[in-house]
Amino acid sequence: MPRLSFITGGKKPKPILRTGTFRKPRRLQGQDYHTLIERCLRSKQLFHDEDFPADLSSIGSGTLLRKVPPNFEWKRPHELMKNPLFFTENVSRFDLHQGLTENCWFLAALASLTLNKDILTNVVPQNQSFQKNYAGIFHFKFWRFGEWVDVVVDDRLPVDENGKLLFVSCVKKNLFWGALLEKAYAKLCGSYEDMQIGQVSEALVDFTGGVNLTIKLAEAPPDLWQIMIRAANSGSLMGCQTRSGPEMVLENGLVAGHAYTVTGIRKVTSKSGSENLVRLRNPWGKIEWKGNWSDRSHKWDQLGFKERLLLRKTREDGEFWMSIEDFEAHFVELVICKLTPDLISHENGKQWTLSMQCGKWTPGSTAGGRMTYTDVYWKNPQYRLKIFHGDDMEKSTNSCDVLVSLLQKQNNKHRNQSPPLFIGLSIFKVPLDFQGNRSRLPQMFFLTHRPVNNKCVFINEREVTQDFRLLPGSYVIVPSTAEPDQECEFILRVFSRKHILEEQGENPNIVLCCKKIADKQDDKLWENIFTKYFEKHPEISVIQLQMLLNKVTWIKLCTKQASVKFSSDACKVIMAQLDMKTSGTLNIEEFRCLWKRLLSYQEIFQRRDKDRSGFLTLIDLQAAVQEKGITLNHQFYNLMLLRYGNSSLKINFENFVCLMLRMEINGEVFQNLSKDGKGIYLQESEWMLLTLYS
Structure with a gap:
């Protein structure tokens, strides 16, 4: 399975961040299955999902509602039969029948899912039951716009007056995995109504991330x-x-x-x-x-x-x-x-490279429309694709298989209220005189060059995919909407044996100075600056990290004391915390993680440093740590000030950053390693790695 994103926590994750991995999916609407089921078992109450309630709002408000009988009810499987089953080992494509919802596309994909048990058990976690630890709650995993998402639902299902399920049902009347999976997918789409009409391709991708x-x-x-x-x-x-x-x-x-x-x-x-x-x-x-x-x-x-x-x-x-x-x-x-596009090559078993870029068409800026809009087409996002000599090259043509996917994100919580735009993509061969230039290709280039795919076909579907045979060399991919000034986020994915994909931008001009680094409007500016820097330096050392951080003017933290500067020792601590691949360097994704944390720490430090002294006292530190959702015994705060504070037991911003990073990241490591949230077992080598390089 492709694993394309990063781990996060919190009750309300920001929707623009693709943080859910295959092993650690993002929790939809902040609902954590394990926390909720434990709470229900402890209180001896069945789960009621307030985010997808058992009422008409979850059904919808359009044509589907007119099909639903007026006296329908929501009932749990235990209310419908004596011995309900969630899942059985011998599930098959013959198990499920379509209900009132016109979602044959979803059922067709689901039937295909039953043919691959490994994928099925990924989507439908198996440690769920109507008997053991039953609490009226179930969860399912879907791939959604670049990340895996865990969706929680209660087991209240709509039935008619005879107790017959209104939507997906199973041939075996006491089997309910299909009905509950459909409910989870309806929650992801917005309602049962939002599952009406679709493409089988959409559901297949949501089940696999393929x-x-x-x-x-x-x-x-x-x-x-x-x-x-x-x-x-x-x-x-x-x-x-x-x-x-x-x-x-x-x-x-x-x-x-x-x-x-x-x-x-x-x-x-x-x-x-x-x-x-x-x-x-x-x-x-x-x-x-x-x-x-x-x-x-x-x-x-x-x-x-x-x-x-x-x-x-x-x-x-x-x-x-x-x-x-x-x-x-x-x-x-x-x-x-x-999951990998081996089918477009006659040679199976060879490793493919997957690259993913997230972008956005913004009216007046990066939404130039199709090529016929010659004045603005060049403003569309541009991505440089470098194809290298690979072992899959066809000897007669020296060309390589390349599969390109453009996936647009729905702009509304409700799937059917966000019809897909007409989207397409073009690939241009970059001649030698343009290859050394990292700036965006100008308008004149697109007036004088034709795309490799000759004609770009625009389709109003969520995903457009095209396969190519390309010679090794440099190319530019231009994803676009059919019409200019249409706003939408998108994901561009490229599969081939050996390539590099990177966003094409202006020439890097690294001048790191900022007057109000914490201002929200400056976030995109700094993201662009750092992206350009990492284009030159894909991996940065401790010295480069220190240079980057100290080029920034942390003006909101400047006091009567000297301006905030990060020492070499502090940067070594930071590097050790974020260097997940233990290479002694940071890549751009690891640096982005640091940058977001730094902005968060700065805001907290600013609020707690009320006297603008540039330091936090014991009471200030307690409030700051608790603001990040971390609860510790009082004695630990004294120890932290002894370790990270000065002789007056006060802590400055540099040491506050080191402390918070260690607490947050080590806390996340514990949660990932612990099977029950209470303890972990480590081998000696793992213990040494965590304690000596952290």
Whole structure:
């Protein structure tokens, strides 16, 4: 799984920070599953989720609400049957049936998820039950715009007067993982209503954090069958969709405007020759294809008995076979979601490099629209892509496989109230006379050069993906909206064997001076300055760290004493705390972590240093530490002042920073290492690393 972000805590994480990792997902709305379940068990009360309450607001306010019976209720599984089960080992694609919500795209992706048990158990944590430690609370993990998010829900589900679930249900009436997973996803989208209408590709990415390759079947490549074989062999998830339009059953048994799951592929040998078959499933759990190789087709008579017995099923379960030719003729697109894009290369098993850049189109600044807006197109964000000679190069062309994904973020809490913009991307080869210039390519460049992909296609979908074969060299990727002055955040992801991706900006001009470093309006200015510095120096030493920090004028902390300066010893302490890879240097992400903490510490120090002496007393220090949510015994504060304070037992800003960093980061390390939050077990080498280099 790609692990693309960093660990954070706190009740209300800032939404603009992508902080949730695969192992340590961000808590949606600050709800921590383990804390909540412990609280419920201790109080002997079942969990009630106030952030996604059991009322109409969680259903929605549009067409879905009109389908819901007026006398529906919210009930827990224990109220519906004697022995409810959350999950079983033998879950399958046949378990789930679609309910009143028009979310076949979600169910098609979910059915695909059941084919890969490793991914399924990542999305659906297995240590949950209606028996052991039951407290009416469950949680699920999704990948959302560059980070993993843990979503908590209670188990109150909407049912009709007969106790039948209104939305997703299971064939086994006492199995509830699907209904609760749908509820968690509805919470992530805003409501059940916000799950109506979508693309199967969207849900596949949310389940995996992978990247989609979308193939328009009207323009299917000649090696489509080989691509599907490689996808199936590598554990990819696959889905497909019929032509858009009103959702209705056609004469051939397919449903128009509907999503299906690709559940298998098989090459068979019949009396008339070999044929390539695709197995599909309708998420309704019924209504099947009626053409060749359908359940009752005479084509099966051409196979040997054993093969026919193995493949043919005559029950009405929504699953059926069809030939690859019929598949291309009756379906619009095939979506293949992979954790790594090995499928676009015939050579499997080689490591791919993933790079991710987060950006934003800002009206009047970086939202230039498509290339036809020649006056402003060059203002779009630009990303320099350097392709190196790799072991996947095709010998005849010396080119490399590159997969580029552009993902836009919804601008509203409710998914359906934030329709996706038309977005696209273009890649330009950078000639030699521009390669040494790190500034943004000017307007004239785009007037005289054509993109590698010739024509940029703009699609109003959440993610646009395009694969290329590029020669080693320097390129610029320009993501854009179709129209100028449209605002939206986006993620650009690039996969290849060997490359570097970095944002293209103005020439670095490192002049580190600031009058009001803590002012919020200056945050972006300093982010740009540091980004440019790290373009020249990807890894900085203690000496460079000291230089950076001391170029800044911490004017709000300047007193009658000398201006705040960081000593070499202090910078060594800071380096040891933030150097997660133990290289003796900091990269830009580690420095960004430090910078955010420094701004936070400065604000706290400023509030507590009321006499502007440049020092905190014992009482001031207690208040400052507690402001960061850390509670310690009184004796520890005395020890801290003895260790970090001066002869008068007062602490200055430099030592306050060192102290706070050690407390915060060591506290986070403890939480990560502790299985129960009460203790940890370390090997001697681990203990030495934590104590000697910290």
